Amino acid sequence: MSVEIRKYDVVIVGAGLAGCAAARECQMAGLKTVVLTKVHPLRSHSGAAQGGINAALNEADTTSHEFDTVKGSDYLGDQDAIELMCQKAPETIRWLEKMGAVFSRNEDGSIAQRPFGGQSQPRACFAKDRTGLICLQTIYEQAHRAGVEFLDEWYVGDLVYDNATSKVNGVVACNLRDTQFAIFNAKVVMFATGGYGRTYKINSNAHANTGDGLSIVARHGLPLEDMEFVQFHPSGLAGSGVLMSEAARGEGGHLLNSNGERFMSKYAPEKMELASRDVVSRGIEREIMEGRGVGEKKDAVYLDVRHLGEEKIMERLPELRDLALAFLGQDMAKEPIMIRATAHYSMGGIPTDINCHVKKNPTETVTGFYAAGECACVSVHGANRLGANSVLEAVLFGRHAGENIVKDIEAIAMVDVDESSADKFMKEVDWVIATNGSERVPALRAYLQETMTENAGVFRDEARLAKQKEIIKEIRKRYQNIRIDDSSRLFNTDMQEAIELGHMIDYAAFIVEGALARKESRGAQYREDYQSRDDANFLYHTYATMDGEGNISLDKGAVSIGKFQPEARTY
Amino acid sequence: MSTTRTLRFRVFRFNAETDYLPAYKIYDLEVDEHELMLDVLDKIKWTKDGSFSYRRSCRHGICGSCAIKVNGKSIIACKDNVFELADLFETDELIIEPSRTERAVKDLIVDKKDFWSKYDAVKPYLVAEIDEHPVKENLVTPEDAELINEADQCIQCGVCYYACPAVEVNPDFIGPAALAKAARFTTDVRDDAKLDRLEIVNELGKGIWDCVKCYECATACPKGVDPIGKITTLHNQTFEEDMAEDNVATRHAVGFKHAIARHGLLDETEIVRYSEGTFGMVKHIGVGLDMMRAGKVVMPWNMHNSKNLDEVKKLIKSSSTTTFKGK
CATH class of the missing domain: 1.10.1060.10 (Alpha-helical ferredoxin)
Structure with missing residues (x-):
């Protein structure tokens, strides 16, 4: 089969907030830019963000936003990047507003802000409880208006990377409509491919969030950073894990156990339900483990917002009310609803420097390769992200990546590539369609997700992690023996799911290896066998690389410490 | 305890690459009271036939991918409860189709x-x-x-x-x-x-x-x-903005106001007369006679006025913005 080679200045993979923001910058600077996405841009998971986007709109609050973020990160966040983010946040919000985002307003017409977990001030700007949707629409609309070319339902399967020169020259993709392959040959590639929450059984992520971008990078021997840090959001709907925004607690919601106690008084006496997410999630899971859960299987706790009154619920949390009705048949205006912790956000990812250049190792960068948003690890979230910092990071660093591409591109060469660059991905697809084993992809994926939740979830220890390492090895072996039903070249979603599972297996191994080696508890990583933070031995970023057999090697990267020296973290 | 029911799903299957006509395949599935239509689609794909194709992503009603039709009702699959749909149509058999069958490319995926x-x-x-x-x-x-x-x-x-x-x-x-x-x-x-x-x-x-x-x-x-x-x-x-042209469509809209302004009640004959003109009414004579026979048309001489006609007129005068372009 022949492969088309298309030439661009800039190829961006992923059309969520980060991808669209970067694309607009590149397009407006006159660069020939294309955005590839496996769904339509408006279907991107950025749109599912609910509660808010942080900014110290009152300038006096900036240092406090920085401190809250550093403390939230359990001191693993890079303070230079955090400083940049917090300082540029107000401009970013107002830029979104100028482009058309309809934020909820104060009586005087200024942008309203609500309290969020782990924060000393109300600084989450919001559009009711559909903040992500409104921001995504706005940025996509303005990128579209600027003339960015969007190719939707294109699946990117490989990076064209020249190891000898450390230069990225494009990506290999296939059109999902007809499985036709193309090489997008470019001076610059940017990844904005989202997170990896779907490795877990109970998660809040979209079906599309299979984290392919991460393992595409890792398969070239490039490192991934801090993969062990997976955020479990305190309030996923019982059963499905679908998100109930932190806004529910920000607006004053209570968490109750089977005895009707506000149990957070035990775990975070001061901040209660508005402690950092890792703290609240552990509180919830601890209550369930100790038998104080609610529901048929006692595997949930109550989120109670009734005291806010129906009017405020409809004004501030209408989407959440709808979700609880659809999934549980529970009306939060009239009764408490059942929630439990759900895998939500990936703090780890593709390592980048503060200007979004992808790193080859802790000190050097790759040429012509950028990353931003949830797939990247810059790292502003460290070991735990604060609520309403992710939408901010995606927009701000997405745009920042675009600005840096524009700044750098003149010095970056266009290296022509030939058809053979597509061989690896084409072989992978052909193999998946043709192979005739006995393992079924949905069952194997379910096995991976269930065991990751069980052995590498909210609470971890040596024994379970070691067991999971073996399970992943077993799954990797069984994956070689799969069979799919669909042999068509037309919208072969069966093939797509199989390719995605291959990626999930690869990066799941990074999560487990990182968690095993980190013999401490920090932020979202909680080791029952090492319950405290150990700055003397573990105040570093994990850099992990994978060999051809899936074996992982670990390295260390320095944490950027600025104004705030590590200290004890209580809420 | 949660309850389950066995329901029959008659599913539109089509592959534009190989099929001349679509076929409806039957799947009998046990469904839980909390399950949504998307859960049914996933179950078919993951346990019955992996080649079954549809769009979906967020699974909680915010990304807009999974629009389909169930028994002709246009829905997004991740928002509608299966039991509720079965109850709505008073049936144990639901027909799952793409949102527009003529535009189907593969199963539920349409060219949008x-x-x-x-x-x-x-x-x-x-x-x-x-x-x-x-x-x-x-x-x-x-x-x-x-x-x-x-x-x-x-x-x-x-x-x-x-x-x-x-x-x-x-x-x-x-x-x-x-x-x-x-x-x-x-x-x-x-x-x-x-x-x-x-x-x-x-x-x-x-x-x-x-x-x-x-x-x-x-x-x-x-x-x-x-x-x-x-x-x-x-x-x-x-x-x-003074952009509405004077034509049959806009007059039809304004005809409502006009008709109400005369009697304080909706006078349907007057809407037709106003928007299409007396002469234009001729083409509706057939329908008009049928409606008269069915007692659906009030004759002009039987049209009475609202008790509060004066107030209705005042309201219309103070709130109406309807003027045609250039008039």
Whole structure:
């Protein structure tokens, strides 16, 4: 089969907030830019963000936003990047507003802000409880208006990377409509491919969030950073894990156990339900483990917002009310609803420097390769992200990546590539369609997700992690023996799911290896066998690389410490 | 304990590459009371036939990928409970089809080009000089923000578009979703292209005057956008901006006001006379006679006045903005 080679200045993979923001910058600077996405841009998971986007709109609050973020990160966040983010946040919000985002307003017409977990001030700007949707629409609309070319339902399967020169020259993709392959040959590639929450059984992520971008990078021997840090959001709907925004607690919601106690008084006496997410999630899971859960299987706790009154619920949390009705048949205006912790956000990812250049190792960068948003690890979230910092990071660093591409591109060469660059991905697809084993992809994926939740979830220890390492090895072996039903070249979603599972297996191994080696508890990583933070031995970023057999090697990267020296973290 | 039921699903299967005609395959599945239609689609794909194809992503009603039809009802699969649908149609057998069978490419996946081209047609973005490094936001009152809010909830799922009978008979009709999008920007105080957009949607044969006001879109919308309410907003804005041409479609709209102004009650004969002219009524004689026989038409000499006719007239006078272009 022949492969088309298309030439661009800039190829961006992923059309969520980060991808669209970067694309607009590149397009407006006159660069020939294309955005590839496996769904339509408006279907991107950025749109599912609910509660808010942080900014110290009152300038006096900036240092406090920085401190809250550093403390939230359990001191693993890079303070230079955090400083940049917090300082540029107000401009970013107002830029979104100028482009058309309809934020909820104060009586005087200024942008309203609500309290969020782990924060000393109300600084989450919001559009009711559909903040992500409104921001995504706005940025996509303005990128579209600027003339960015969007190719939707294109699946990117490989990076064209020249190891000898450390230069990225494009990506290999296939059109999902007809499985036709193309090489997008470019001076610059940017990844904005989202997170990896779907490795877990109970998660809040979209079906599309299979984290392919991460393992595409890792398969070239490039490192991934801090993969062990997976955020479990305190309030996923019982059963499905679908998100109930932190806004529910920000607006004053209570968490109750089977005895009707506000149990957070035990775990975070001061901040209660508005402690950092890792703290609240552990509180919830601890209550369930100790038998104080609610529901048929006692595997949930109550989120109670009734005291806010129906009017405020409809004004501030209408989407959440709808979700609880659809999934549980529970009306939060009239009764408490059942929630439990759900895998939500990936703090780890593709390592980048503060200007979004992808790193080859802790000190050097790759040429012509950028990353931003949830797939990247810059790292502003460290070991735990604060609520309403992710939408901010995606927009701000997405745009920042675009600005840096524009700044750098003149010095970056266009290296022509030939058809053979597509061989690896084409072989992978052909193999998946043709192979005739006995393992079924949905069952194997379910096995991976269930065991990751069980052995590498909210609470971890040596024994379970070691067991999971073996399970992943077993799954990797069984994956070689799969069979799919669909042999068509037309919208072969069966093939797509199989390719995605291959990626999930690869990066799941990074999560487990990182968690095993980190013999401490920090932020979202909680080791029952090492319950405290150990700055003397573990105040570093994990850099992990994978060999051809899936074996992982670990390295260390320095944490950027600025104004705030590590200290004890209580809420 | 949660209850389960065994239901039968008759599913539209088609592959444009290999099939000349679609086929309906039957799957019997045990369904839990909390399961949504998307769970059924996943179960078919994951346990019965991996080649079964449909779009989906967020699984909680915010990304708009999974629009389908169940027993002819246009829905997004991840929002509708299976038991509720079965109860609504009083059946144990549900028919699952793409949102428009004629546009099916593979199973439930349709070619949505028509939908997106309509979206593009209304300039779906804020037109304004963007301050790239602002230090202050625009001040917008909560009331002005609220005006935009309802239309801004739209997730472009296409449920209303593929439920709209006017789109079905008139492929040029922009349709409810894109018209709601247009209204989202024409009501935005920050936008500079209100008149351009109104001109686009005011075009006869394509725009707001081709809506038949059946309310299917408002009923079908999974997000409470009320597209027909937004079409009405656009109707009013064309009058306010002195853009409404004097033609049969606009006169039909104004005919309601006119008819009510005479008697304080809706006089349907008068609407027809006003919008089509006395002569134009001739072509409706057949229908008119049938309606008369069925007692659906009040004869002019039997038309009585509302008790509060004076107040109705005052209300109309103080609130009406309907004047035709140049008149």
